[in-house]
Amino acid sequence: MAQPDTFGRYRVVRRLGSGSFATVWLAHDDLLDTPVAVKVLAENWAHQLDVHQRFVEEARILRQADSAWLVRVHDLDVLADERPFMVMTYADQGSVADLVARGPLPLDEALRLLTEIGQGVTALHRHGTIHRDIKPSNVLLQSSPVGQRVLVADLGFAKSIDGASGFTAAAGTPGYMSPEQSQPGGDIDVRADVYSLGAVAYELVTGRRPPPPPVRVPPRRVRPGTPRALDELIMAALSEDRSARPADAQTFTDRVRAIRMEQDLPEGVPWRLRHAAAVRRTAGAAAVVAALAACSPAAAAAPGFTFGRVSDTTGSVSVALPVEWADELQPNGWSPRQLGLVGGHEPGLLAATDTDAWRDGGSTAGVFAGLVSRSAPGPELEEIIDAGPCPGEPRRREYSDEHWGGEVWEWDRCPGRSSFAAAAVRPHAGGPVLYLEVRQPSPRPDIVDQVIAGTRASA
Numbered sequence: 200m201a202q203p204d205t206f207g208r209y210r211v212v213r214r215l216g217s218g219s220f221a222t223v224w225l226a227h228d229d230l231l232d233t234p235v236a237v238k239v240l241a242e243n244w245a246h247q248l249d250v251h252q253r254f255v256e257e258a259r260i261l262r263q264a265d266s267a268w269l270v271r272v273h274d275l276d277v278l279a280d281e282r283p284f285m286v287m288t289y290a291d292q293g294s295v296a297d298l299v300a301r302g303p304l305p306l307d308e309a310l311r312l313l314t315e316i317g318q319g320v321t322a323l324h325r326h327g328t329i330h331r332d333i334k335p336s337n338v339l340l341q342s343s344p345v346g347q348r349v350l351v352a353d354l355g356f357a358k359s360i361d362g363a364s365g366f367t368a369a370a371g372t373p374g375y376m377s378p379e380q381s382q383p384g385g386d387i388d389v390r391a392d393v394y395s396l397g398a399v400a401y402e403l404v405t406g407r408r409p410p411p412p413p414v415r416v417p418p419r420r421v422r423p424g425t426p427r428a429l430d431e432l433i434m435a436a437l438s439e440d441r442s443a444r445p446a447d448a449q450t451f452t453d454r455v456r457a458i459r460m461e462q463d464l465p466e467g468v469p470w471r472l473r474h475a476a477a478v479r480r481t482a483g484a485a486a487v488v489a490a491l492a493a494c495s496p497a498a499a500a501a502p503g504f505t506f507g508r509v510s511d512t513t514g515s516v517s518v519a520l521p522v523e524w525a526d527e528l529q530p531n532g533w534s535p536r537q538l539g540l541v542g543g544h545e546p547g548l549l550a551a552t553d554t555d556a557w558r559d560g561g562s563t564a565g566v567f568a569g570l571v572s573r574s575a576p577g578p579e580l581e582e583i584i585d586a587g588p589c590p591g592e593p594r595r596r597e598y599s600d601e602h603w604g605g606e607v608w609e610w611d612r613c614p615g616r617s618s619f620a621a622a623a624v625r626p627h628a629g630g631p632v633l634y635l636e637v638r639q640p641s642p643r644p645d646i647v648d649q650v651i652a653g654t655r656a657s658a
């Protein structure tokens with residue numbers, strides 16, 4: 200699609216993306232000197248009266264509901280070719296879908312996001328509107344002076360509460376959509392949005408979208424340590440019987456807020472979930488071949504193993520490991536926030552015989568290496584390891600070679616008959632902390648040391 204120069208007085212900068220009905224552009228309001236997002240109805244829909252009307256209706260609802268937790272609409276106009284466009288707040292930090300794609304969030308962050316999403320949906324309910332398509336990709340993120348702010352967006356399917364019964368077409372997204380929404384002609388009320396809030400909550404906490412209704416696996420089973428009150432709230436919101444759900448978004452949000460205030464929330468993400476995102480984003484066979492092709496024999500291999508080298512996609516982290524461990528590679532980085540540490544998305548990689556088994560703590564051999572933010576005080580594993588991945592106390596030892604200094608913790612008997620080592624090291628010459636995990640069939644500290652010695656990182 201050719202990039203237009205302007206929409207009205209808004210100067211186009213670049214295309215942000217397209218949905219089923221519209222394309223959204225980043226533009227600049229030169230008069231007010233501020234970035235804006237301009238959503239333009241697609242040409243093929245512009246002449247269809249009902250779609251045109253729905254687009255204008257979305258703009259009006261967002262304008263009238265006017266909440267800090269909803270995308271704000273500043274202007275609505277029509278182009279010369281009759282395509283309507285709305286001018287919105289620009290959400291500069293992507294969507295909650297991008298965030299959960301990196302893995303489950305620390306609970307306090309998940310609850311903060313849920314509270315803000317709930318406030319946005321509450322504003323819609325107060326305005327007399329049911330959103331009908333709440334899902335992580337429809338919740339945008341904007342940077343603000345006090346951190347990150349949530350903006351509920353995309354009311355393409357929204358309906359007024361009064362006119363919500365007797366829909367003829369199913370609308371919504373599987374996994375997030377209430378059971379009543381998938382019944383054409385079924386009547387819908389605000390509790391359909393409560394179901395979707397429960398589904399979003401489930402995904403924020405576990406890193407997984409809930410299965411279609413009826414949902415039988417509570418979040419606690421996927422993420423041990425989830426507070427019982429949160430588990431119960433999410434499962435209540437996901438009830439097939441809507442009379443068992445919280446009555447509306449306000450009730451749901453109040454309960455989330457109470458859990459946030461009262462509970463002593465566990466920090467970080469449990470071990471078995473930490474690499475969930477990494478595994479999900481495994482780049483497939485092409486990356487694996489590339490990884491092996493990139494392997495070059497490393498010097499002074501441990502007896503019985505040939506070492507090779509794999510790198511992450513940014514080229515910042517490069518790890519030497521036994522080549523037979525590098526069957527599968529996830530080179531797209533990681534989020535130290537999963538360990539309860541500061542930092543956003545950082546360079547890192549997971550190379551293993553079976554990356555799924557890595558996540559589940561099953562039988563696999565491999566190495567995870569990820570950079571921790573430069574401001575991390577480490578390298579101290581106490582800051583990183585809250586509860587061990589394996590039974591028993593680890594053996595702890597100092598580590599030092601020509602390049603790195605830090606510490607290593609080793610567990611010999613882990614689930615899946617493997618042994619597990621975690622290391623936090625920092626270059627003697629200065630630089631960010633590197634966090635490593637080595638999983639192997641039998642405890643071989645010499646291999647752990649060789650992996651660390653052969654690893655290189657640049658910030």
Ligand SMILES: Nc1ncnc2c1ncn2[C@@H]1O[C@H](COP(=O)(O)OP(=O)(O)OP(=O)(O)O)[C@@H](O)[C@H]1O
Pocket residue numbers: 215216217218219220221222223236238270287288289290291293294336337339352353355
């Ligand atoms: N206010 C905004 N600021 C920044 N990006 C936005 C904004 N509104 C939408 N986008 C982005 O533009 C893209 C298209 O959005 P749009 O709402 O048209 O469709 P969608 O939600 O992706 O799909 P569909 O409408 O089919 O569900 C998405 O990637 C969305 O994240």
